[in-house]
Amino acid sequence: MTYALGNESILAVLVLYGREIEQAESIYILLELLNDSGINSLCLKHILIYDNSDFSHASKLFGSIPGLTYMHNRCNGGTVAAYTEAAELAEKIAADWLLLLDQDTKLPLSYLSSMASKLKSDSTLNIGALVPYVRNQTEFISPALITKIGSIKPIKRSCKTNHSDIVTGISSGAIVKRQLLKKIFPMPSGLWLDYVDHYIFYRLNKLGYRVIATDIIIEHELSIKSLAGISENRLLSILNGEYIFIKMLGWHAMTFYPVRFFFRLLRYAKTNSKLVVPMLTWLFSAKK
Numbered sequence: 535m536t537y538a539l540g541n542e543s544i545l546a547v548l549v550l551y552g553r554e555i556e557q558a559e560s561i562y563i564l565l566e567l568l569n570d571s572g573i574n575s576l577c578l579k580h581i582l583i584y585d586n587s588d589f590s591h592a593s594k595l596f597g598s599i600p601g602l603t604y605m606h607n608r609c610n611g612g613t614v615a616a617y618t619e620a621a622e623l624a625e626k627i628a629a630d631w632l633l634l635l636d637q638d639t640k641l642p643l644s645y646l647s648s649m650a651s652k653l654k655s656d657s658t659l660n661i662g663a664l665v666p667y668v669r670n671q672t673e674f675i676s677p678a679l680i681t682k683i684g685s686i687k688p689i690k691r692s693c694k695t696n697h698s699d700i701v702t703g704i705s706s707g708a709i710v711k712r713q714l715l716k717k718i719f720p721m722p723s724g725l726w727l728d729y730v731d732h733y734i735f736y737r738l739n740k741l742g743y744r745v746i747a748t749d750i751i752i753e754h755e756l757s758i759k760s761l762a763g764i765s766e767n768r769l770l771s772i773l774n775g776e777y778i779f780i781k782m783l784g785w786h787a788m789t790f791y792p793v794r795f796f797f798r799l800l801r802y803a804k805t806n807s808k809l810v811v812p813m814l815t816w817l818f819s820a821k822k
Contacts, residue, residue: 537661539653543579544646544709545629547620549613549636550585555593555604558583560641567646568601576650579629584616612726613705617734621715631709638755639668639706645750649709652748662743663710663735665703666750667691675756676703677747680736684780684787685794689747701745705731707752710738717741722778728758728768729775736782761805766812773816 546564567578581602585591590606607615620632649664668676678688680700695701718737735745780787802809
């Protein structure tokens with residue numbers, strides 16, 4: 535049995551931070567795809583640009599385009615705020631899917647047609663999300679498997695996943711069934727940016743919906759891959775998000791977490807020693 539793909543619509547949410555709309559990698563591709571009904575039964579119906587920057591980047595160039603909404607949140611609600619607003623807007627306009635994007639992801643023009651082809655060819659009806667293969671420079675970073683000990687292991691393109699595998703990935707480039715997000719939101723308190731993607735895909739898996747890896751390859755610049763460029767604030771966001779996620783996975787992951795934390799501490803000591811003290815401070819804080 536294959537997925538019965540009818541004329542289904544997508545709302546794309548593009549999350550910005552400290553960047554002009556014109557500089558977002560995929561904005562012009564999205565505009566070209568907007569309301570193009572000939573994309574193999576998947577039509578991009580609306581674009582939400584959600585800007586978490588300190589200052590608004592509202593643009594006269596994009597201000598009068600039908601089907602495009604700009605929202606500014608100077609308090610920086612992270613991806614959680616963006617996805618929450620997108621889900622509510624998608625429900626209002628009856629969009630079937632959400633396309634999640636950040637400013638560093640490059641989409642090919644054939645993206646939606648490729649996603650539609652994958653949906654038509656798949657043999658399961660319990661599809662919660664489709665994720666592309668994401669490449670950061672020469673390294674594939676997504677999709678991945680969530681292990682029992684809480685590690686995230688990228689899937690090789692030559693490997694096939696099983697129904698029992700818990701598939702995750704970075705959220706940028708994924709399409710997610712809009713109606714399922716109601717079962718996932720609201721997010722746990724303290725989860726706002728890092729590990730939001732893994733939380734979404736983990737919950738979809740646990741609800742009985744499959745996260746399908748496609749053959750599509752997209753390019754994405756992952757800032758945290760460069761340890762030298764991680765700020766103290768971003769480090770704390772990563773640690774807090776990871777800890778919330780690890781606790782959700784259960785005792786296996788919690789048991790191995792101190793070991794994984796120790797090896798990360800050693801790695802940071804070699805590549806960005808200024809992060810060692812904040813890591814230790816976080817570890818021994820009263821919240822743990």
